Amino acid sequence: MNPFLSFLIRSAAAIPAAVVIWLISFFGxxxxxxxxxxxxxxxxALIYWLAGIFSDARFLKKHGLTRKEYRYIRKNLDEAKKKISRLNKTLFSIRHFPSIKQRIELFRVIRKIYSMTKKEPKRFYQAERFYFSHLDSILELTEKYAFISSQPKKNRELDEALYQTRETLSELSKAVEKDLYQVLSNDLEHLSFEIDVAKHSIKTANDIKNEARQSVPLPKNTAKPEVPAAPSHFVHTETNANKRAEEEEKTESQQQTGPRYSINTHTKEKVEIPIYTTREERYKAENRRSNR
Structure with missing residues (x-):
């Protein structure tokens, strides 16, 4: 549990209790x-202590640990915190710029493992190889590398040793990444299980829908009822009556308006268009017209 949060909870319970006790003792x-x-x-003080016991018991029950196990894990985490602090100073004191990205990534993974273990102490058992082997090796190698690389003069042997140290740190970085995956192994298994359950539920729902669609009968095509035709003698009588009504309307309209006359205004007139073969004939014709 976060120490600062635990302190706030205990203080929130102890201070009001102390004030109430003082008021009762002094006035009552x-x-x-x-x-x-x-x-x-x-x-x-008693309330503060009892609140701490209660919060610790609740925390241990949540993570499934005993007090002895928690003290053991807490002790190793405190030691690891000191080692990580030393490692932070050493890693960023090295002046080898090509490997700075690798060192930053290594320290980020180390901090991630530590923070996850501190938040959930039960994960410590999945990261024992990291805390008891890899972290110590990385710390020793980086401190020696920083010491050798800070020397003003180097020979071939020192350069070879520095190169071998960088290669070993690269391999340890991969090992630390595997440690992180080991810490997350239970989460990955739980995630895969949840994915399988979700897929199974989706498949079951789709199967139920398909079965429901197949079980519902399709509606049959219903033809409209045919209207029986009227008898033939009714049809003939209706048509004769309509004709008589039309003839009566025509006669009435003629009686009211009288006979209609039409005048043809179009006249047909033949027009002759002369065609001249020579220019002299054309001049003669024009002279004749002018004389007229």
Whole structure:
């Protein structure tokens, strides 16, 4: 559990209890001021201790650990915190720029493993190889590498040693990544299980829908009822009556308006168009017209 959060919870329970005890002791029981203050402090301390026991018990029950196991894990985590702090200073004191990205990534993975283990102490058992082997090896190699690389003069042997150290740190970086995957192994298994359950539920729902569609009968095509035709003698009588009504309307309209006459205004007139073969004939014709 986060120590700061635990302190806030305990203080929130202890301070009001101490104030209430002091008020009861001083005003209710009429104790002297010093005795009331001592009782309030004792009561507040007792409440603070009981709240800590209650919160720790709840935390251990949540993660399935005993007090002995938690003390063991807490001790190793405190040691690992000191080692990680030393490693942080050493990694970023090395002046080898081509490997700076690798060092940053290595430290990020180490911090991730530590934070996950601190938040959920039960994960410590999945990261024992990291805490008891890989972290110590990385710390020793980086400190020696930083010491050798800080020397003003180097020979071939020192350069070879530095090169071998960088290669070993690269391999340890891969090992630390595997440690992280090992810490997350239970989460990955749980995730794959949840995915399988979700797929199975989706498949079951689709099967139920398909069965429901197949079980519902399709509606049959219903033809419209045919209207029986009227008898033939009714049809003939209706047509004769309609003709008579039309003839009567025509005669009435003629009687009212009278006979109609039409005048043809179109006249047909033949027009002759002369065609001249020579220019002289054309001049003669024009002279004739002018003389007229």
């Amino acid at each position: 029981l009429e104790f002297p001021f010093l005795l009331s203050s001592a009782a309030a402090l004792a009561g507040g």
